[in-house]
Amino acid sequence: ARSQIASSNSNSKCIHLLPPSHPAFHTFFNLVKYFNIMIINYNPHCNENNSNSSSSISSVIDINENVNLNEHEIMLDDDDIDKNDGDANSLSYLSSSKRKPSWVWSHFRRPVDKHAEHVFCLLCQEDVFYTGTRSTGMLERHVKRKHSELFKHALRTGAKKVPKIDVSQVSMEGFLAPCPTFEQCLLNWAVETYQPLRCCEERTFRDLCLALNKKCPILSRDKLHTMVQCQYIRVQEKVKKILTNRYFALTTDSWTSLAHHSYTTCTAHFIDKNTWQLHSLVLGIFQKSGTSNAIDTVTYVEKQLSLFDLHYRDMTAVVTDTEATMIAAGRMMVENAERRGGVTKWHGCIDHLLELVTGIAFKDLPESDGTMSACRTLINFLNSSSQAMAKLLSKQSVGRAVKPIQDVATRWWSTWSMLDRLMRLKTYLALMEEEGDLTCNLNPTQWLIVRDLQVALKPFMIAQKLLEGQSYATISLIPYLVYKVRKNLEALRDSPASSPYVMSIATRMLVKLEEIFGSGVEGAVAAAELPEGPRRRPRGIPILVLMSSLLDPRTKGGVGIPNADQEFIWEKNQKCNHSHITGSG
Numbered sequence: 001a002r003s004q005i006a007s008s009n010s011n012s013k014c015i016h017l018l019p020p021s022h023p024a025f026h027t028f029f030n031l032v033k034y035f036n037i038m039i040i041n042y043n044p045h046c047n048e049n050n051s052n053s054s055s056s057i058s059s060v061i062d063i064n065e066n067v068n069l070n071e072h073e074i075m076l077d078d079d080d081i082d083k084n085d086g087d088a089n090s091l092s093y094l095s096s097s098k099r100k101p102s103w104v105w106s107h108f109r110r111p112v113d114k115h116a117e118h119v120f121c122l123l124c125q126e127d128v129f130y131t132g133t134r135s136t137g138m139l140e141r142h143v144k145r146k147h148s149e150l151f152k153h154a155l156r157t158g159a160k161k162v163p164k165i166d167v168s169q170v171s172m173e174g175f176l177a178p179c180p181t182f183e184q185c186l187l188n189w190a191v192e193t194y195q196p197l198r199c200c201e202e203r204t205f206r207d208l209c210l211a212l213n214k215k216c217p218i219l220s221r222d223k224l225h226t227m228v229q230c231q232y233i234r235v236q237e238k239v240k241k242i243l244t245n246r247y248f249a250l251t252t253d254s255w256t257s258l259a260h261h262s263y264t265t266c267t268a269h270f271i272d273k274n275t276w277q278l279h280s281l282v283l284g285i286f287q288k289s290g291t292s293n294a295i296d297t298v299t300y301v302e303k304q305l306s307l308f309d310l311h312y313r314d315m316t317a318v319v320t321d322t323e324a325t326m327i328a329a330g331r332m333m334v335e336n337a338e339r340r341g342g343v344t345k346w347h348g349c350i351d352h353l354l355e356l357v358t359g360i361a362f363k364d365l366p367e368s369d370g371t372m373s374a375c376r377t378l379i380n381f382l383n384s385s386s387q388a389m390a391k392l393l394s395k396q397s398v399g400r401a402v403k404p405i406q407d408v409a410t411r412w413w414s415t416w417s418m419l420d421r422l423m424r425l426k427t428y429l430a431l432m433e434e435e436g437d438l439t440c441n442l443n444p445t446q447w448l449i450v451r452d453l454q455v456a457l458k459p460f461m462i463a464q465k466l467l468e469g470q471s472y473a474t475i476s477l478i479p480y481l482v483y484k485v486r487k488n489l490e491a492l493r494d495s496p497a498s499s500p501y502v503m504s505i506a507t508r509m510l511v512k513l514e515e516i517f518g519s520g521v522e523g524a525v526a527a528a529e530l531p532e533g534p535r536r537r538p539r540g541i542p543i544l545v546l547m548s549s550l551l552d553p554r555t556k557g558g559v560g561i562p563n564a565d566q567e568f569i570w571e572k573n574q575k576c577n578h579s580h581i582t583g584s585g
Contacts, residue, residue, distance in 0.1 A: 102136040102139075102140075103154055103157075103158075104136050104139040104140055104143060105136075107121065107122050107123050107143065107147075107150070108120065108121055108122060108128070108139055109122060111130070116130065117129060117130050117131065118130055119139065121142065121146075123143075123146070123147050123150070124146055124147070128142045140226070141222060144222075144226065152229070152233070155229055155230055155233040156233050156237070158230070158233075159230070159233040159234045159236075159237045178213065178215035178216070178217070179213055179215060179216050179217060182209075182213075182216060182217060183217070183219065183227065186200065186219065186224070186227075187224070187227045187228065187231055190224065190228070191228065191231065197221045197224050197225050197228070198221055199224075200219045200220070200221065200223075200224050201220065201221050206218060236307070236308065239281055239283070239308055240308055240309050242281070243268060243270070243281070243308060243309075243310060243314075244309070245314075246270050246314065247270065247314050247315075247316050248268045248269060248270040248310070248314060248315060248316070249268070249269045249270070249315070249316050249317045249318070249319065250266055250267070250268055250269070250301070250305075250315055250317070250318045250319070251266070251267045251269065251318075251319045251320070251349075252264065252265065252266045252267075252297070252301050252318065252319075252320055252326075252329075253265060253320065253321060253326070254288065254292050254297050254300075254325075254326070256292070261287055262287065262288040262289070262292055263285055263286065263287055263288060264285070264286050264288055264297060264300040264301065264304075265282065265283075265284065265285045265286070266282075266283040266284065266301055266304045266305075267280055267281065267282050267283065268280070268281045268283055268308075268310070269281075271473060276473075277471060277472070278469075278470070278471055278472055278473050280470065283304045283305075283307070283308055284304055284307070286300055286303070286304065288300055292325060293325060293328075294325055294326075294328035294329040294331075294332055295332070297325065297326070297329040298329050298332045298333055298336070301318075301329075301333065302336075311340070311342070312333075312336060312337035312340045312341075312342030312344055313337075313340065313341055313342045314342075315337065315342060315344045316343070316344065316345070316544075317344060317345045317346070317347050317544065318330055318333050318334075318344055318345075318346055318347070319346075319347045319348070319349055320346070320348070320349065321348070321349050321352045322348040322349065322352050322353060322356070322535075322537055324535055324536075327346075327348070327535070327536055327537065328536075330346030330347075330348075331346060333346065334346050345542065345544055347542055347544075347545070348537060348538070350467055350474075350478055351412055351464050351467055351468070353516050353517075354460055354463060354464055354485070355412065355464075356512060356516060357460070357485075357509050357512045357513050357516070358413070358415060358416075358457060358460045358509075359409070360505060360508050360509055360512060361415055361453055361456070361457060361505060361509075362407070362409055362415055365501065365504060365505060365508075367500050367501040367504045367505075368449055368501050368505075369445055369446055369449065369501075370446075371442070371446040371449040371450060371453075371501075374440075374442050374443075374446055375418060375419070375422060375442070375446075375450065376406070376407070377440055378404075378422075378429075378440050378441065378442065379404045379405075379406050379418070379422075380406075381438075381440050382403075382404055383403075383404070383406065388432070388437060388438065389403065391432060391437055392425070392428055392429070392432060395428045395431055395432070396428060402421065402424065402425070404418070404421055404422065404425060405417045405418045405421045406418065412464045412465075412468070413457070413460060413461035413464050413465070415457060416454060416457040416458060416460065416461045417461075419450050419453055419454040419457070420454055422442075422450055423450060423451060423454060426447065429441050448499060449499065449501050449502075452498065452499050452501065452502040453501075453502070453505070455492070455502075456488075456489070456492055456502060456505065456506060456509075459484060459485050459488045460485060463481040463484070463485060466481065467481070473548075473552070475544075475545055475548050475549075476545070476548040476549040476551070476552035476554065476555050477549075477554070477555065478541060478545050478549070479525075479541055479545065479546060479549045479555070479560045479561055480549070480555050480559050480560050482513075482517050482520075482541065482560065483520065483559065483560025483561075484560070485513065486510070486513055486517075486520055489506045489509050489510050489513065490506075490510065492506040493506040493507050493510065515533055515534065515539065516533065516537065516539065517539075517540060517541055518539055518540040518541065520560075521562070522562035522563070522564050522565065523562065523564050523565065524540075524565075525540070525541065525546070525561055525562060525565040526541075526543060526546050526561070526565035526566075526568045526569050526572075527540060527543065528543060528572075530542065543569070543572060546561065546565070546569050547569055547572055547573050547576070549561065550566065550569055550570065550573065551573065
């Protein structure tokens with residue numbers, strides 16, 4: 001091949017080259033290097049049909065001659081150099097590039113002896129075992145265990161770097177490396193399915209991987225842990241970019257697990273101004289220490305905000321449940337926002353507030369004839385007896401058989417679900433009672449109460465289900481839903497066809513609804529500052545909720561908001577719009 005190249009033009013001893021931008025140029029250059037030929041001068045304007053070929057390459061010299069390779073380079077005209085680069089760095093792929101040293105060497109002293117098994121750590125002034133393989137993995141693990149903050153800083157620095165992609169040639173790494181995507185696939189599987197870190201060290205898991213590919217890499221628990229940390233840092237940086245200069249609302253909650261460990265979580269919500277779609281990003285779940293009080297909760301929330309470079313000035317509202325500790329925490333965050341120039345407002349979770357009203361139906365009233373207790377006794381019997389459950393299912397249509405539902409005090413509209421399912425199974429339960437397979441069925445009076453209560457609770461179920469939406473804004477729906485719930489309860493209370501139990505429970509629910517959301521009469525719906533109700537809960541609908549309701553195309557008609565209150569709300573909207581335009585606050 002070398003003789004063929006040299007004899008391509010026996011008179012001038014030169015060959016014609018393609019421009020460096022051509023895909024075949026790199027392959028040809030490697031071929032020339034392989035046969036010990038050095039190109040001294042290259043003119044890119046050479047015409048292949050030109051007989052005077054000597055203008056293309058001045059000479060071809062054998063490397064075996066006394067020529068220093070470092071003193072010669074390919075000389076290109078200025079027109080062939082990429083104007084965007086400003087220099088000849090775009091030709092860096094022509095020279096062999098050395099692999100950059102690992103970041104850990106900035107914290108260790110390189111050993112003088114090539115056979116040394118220990119290196120000196122500049123951070124803790126100790127010798128660290130280096131192993132005979134000269135792998136930096138041991139050094140990274142030392143930094144990870146002994147200097148965790150420095151290790152996290154290195155991960156963040158690496159996540160911020162944008163890798164440079166050389167489009168001049170296709171990478172061969174995916175063809176040469178065995179299982180090039182295995183580590184990323186393992187990481188995704190472990191994270192998305194909540195696998196323990198020890199999963200990669202399980203013998204059966206490794207046997208599975210090796211059965212699929214004998215060259216599958218074997219990862220340790222420490223390696224997977226580091227990969228998870230790197231993935232977290234990358235996702236954290238992406239979330240920071242998404243939330244930069246964007247208004248958001250925050251929901252937070254604290255709870256205690258069965259193991260008596262306390263946790264706090266935060267979720268940021270924002271609306272894309274281009275698509276008007278609601279997005280939610282979970283910022284994390286953190287284990288707390290000590291008692292669950294308002295100061296402790298605020299401290300952990302602000303810590304999570306700092307991790308994602310979020311500030312009170314961009315947080316429009318914080319939403320918590322209406323438990324006393326969370327109410328106090330919400331007020332503290334509003335005060336902290338005011339001191340730092342923010343306008344954050346606290347809102348109680350609307351589903352929690354509606355559940356305070358429906359909770360009245362969870363327990364029996366004097367007029368209920370023990371209906372709720374009888375319903376739970378019936379369901380417990382069916383769930384505890386496999387034979388009774390099998391007979392109940394066999395009496396229903398094939399493919400449409402359902403089981404009874406047990407209500408739970410902390411689950412939304414679960415009481416309505418229990419009553420609705422019992423009404424569906426009423427006929428089948430009566431058949432079982434006639435056959436002697438059921439002795440705890442409800443009596444006729446209790447069945448009437450179940451029917452009436454199911455009708456009374458259905459508007460609450462519809463409202464809470466709408467407010468559970470994950471892809472659309474729900475705050476503007478609150479005034480309309482509260483209005484519809486109030487109208488339904490008033491109709492049940494005033495209807496002559498309602499039973500005494502329904503009238504009684506509708507009256508109690510209306511009192512509780514007014515205690516939480518106000519009376520709803522004209523002139524009392526909209527107010528700049530809400531009065532305090534029981535347990536220091538704000539009484540009424542917050543002004544931000546009312547403003548958003550009139551601005552939302554779905555509810556801009558103002559159903560449920562009296563005319564006098566609408567005028568007050570529109571004035572507030574105009575003031576806010578003027579302040580936003582002028583930047584006066």
